[in-house]
Amino acid sequence: MRKRGIILNTAICFVFAIVIVRLFDIMILNHERLNTKAKMQQLKGEDIRVRRGMILDRHGRELAVNLELESLYCDPAVIDSPEESATALSSVTGKPSHAILSKLSSEGHFAWIERKLGPDTIKKVKGLKVKGLGFVNDSKRYYPKGHLASQIIGFVNIDNKGIEGIELKYDGYLNSGGGKVLFSRDASGKTLSQGVEMESKGNNLVLTLDEGLQYMVEVELDRAMDQWRASAATAIMMDPFTGEILALANRPSFSPNSISGSKNFERRNRAITDSYEPGSTFKIIVGTAALEEKVVSLDSAFDCSRGVIEIGRRVVHDAHKHGVLTFKEVIQKSSNVGSIMVGMRLGKERIYRYAKAFGFGEKTGIDLPGEISGLIRPPERWSGVSIGSVPIGQEVAVTPLQVLRAYSAIANGGLLVTPHVVSHILSPEGEEVWRQTYEAKRVISQRTAETFKDILKTVTEEGGTAKSASVSGNNVAGKTGTAQIIDPRTRRYSAEKFVSSFVGFVPADDPKIAMIVVVYEPKGQIYGGVVAAPAFKRIAENALSYLNVPREDSHGNMLVVAR
């Protein structure tokens, strides 16, 4: 009996000794290695989902949002029969079988098969039950308005990095920091909550654009393109007092939802990246400078009866012979001869100084990428005939936005504003984190601006060059422009290719919108008053209704609603 007891005790001690030795091995000798191994089994790292902020119009309407999709990857080492799997996946995803096969047969343990698949496709892929496939949550940038304002909003790449437009310019605000979170998981792979927010959202941008106005502008641009079979067109609508861009559109255009199908020239934001010779719309410079410098009065007479003027060897013509014109009529009828005479009275230094003051030859500072400064040569680099060219908008290169900004200065009483498209930025919780502050500098006196505004009003009246821009019930102030394009082959002005434009603001006495319409290479007609002015009129009429701006002749018909 005692012997048995000794044997039993010895056996128990031996077993315990083995356990203790094993524990010593696990807990002391191989602690580091086994601890790492345990962590690898028990912990699962998961990326925090980084989601870009939304882009909204001025009324909070979504222009860019995120779709929650899934990306498909594979572990090639686990795939049993790559050929069969590739064929099956190809039938579901639509991707070529050979492309999928190359991924399934690649080296290593990870390869993307297809990024950002929709819920239906994911369901079908899961139904195939192919071993070695995995899914990762992913987001896709989606532009619910399609083509609308595409050149302003821009687009992102496959990794949701801004590539163009607002998406690029404000990428730092729209994106947010990511990171990784470690989750504990059990033997069955179930994870335990770590109480960490697994989604990191970027800030939301609120633009100055108004979707309604943008739509009106784009519809009319399409119409102008069709009507005049033009090569391109641009229109910008701006609040002349604040510089807020209310609408900006270019044609041709593209859909940011299918970038691969678009061409470079369709993505270009011509309103700020392309320059052109403005033609008569540039007469604002000599006109305002002459009034500001008191070189002319409204009734100063200019003999334009010959219809031509010689500057050195160059002869400049008027479109029609006008006779003797007052300064006011020179602008109203857009006389080249009269404008050159005014320019000669001013002299090249003053013309250059005012052109620079109005912001020509410099970037406007708009918060969009790719803006160019245009060109105006300093007086010392002017040729002998430049004084006959610059006053009528030749030998200068401007962007449509620069021209609109200059006319906005007339509309607002002489202040040059800074155009901008982002109004403010909101945190994901809806708190304001940044607001646009705009600067305005005085370029001409209020008196000169008011006087010139009255002159511009006559342009859309009987006898002016843009009667077709007049809006029923409201005065329009503006100016037409018809400029020849230099043929790159001959390096001379083309007799067939023109840029037609109209720039103005409405209602003239209390402007709510300033707008420019530029049509490149119209066919059939060339004059700004015929090609661009009607588009301006149609947009302005719709916009004034949309903005609830009353007709100036409807004081008796305003319904006053009070609470």
Next chain:
Amino acid sequence: MIKFAPRSIAFCFFKPLFFVLLLSGIFGIVWLRSSILTMEYTISELETKKMERLREAKMLLAERAVLLSMQKVERTAVKTLGLVFPDRTRVVQVKGVAQGPLKASYEKSRYGFRDESVAEGGHFTR
């Protein structure tokens, strides 16, 4: 320090109590730990559901944005409902003023009241 004789009444009373407390303490800790673990599982499941709902919400937001786009609205208004963009000459402009009970009237030139009176509450009721 209180000392008990090995077989005193107090010793007989506190010894089982000590074991009961010890056991219930151990049980409590185990139970608490297991409850926390269960709760972590529950939270994890709820978080997954929350992410699913958020995903659906985002898809719905995008769909709503598409449906409310000006192009869609105009197409529906013109083609389905037969509406037309109004002629400006037939539009009556509405001018909203101060808070208060709803009152409406045509502009001063027709009835001869001052704007201020309307802003203060007005004299004309619809």
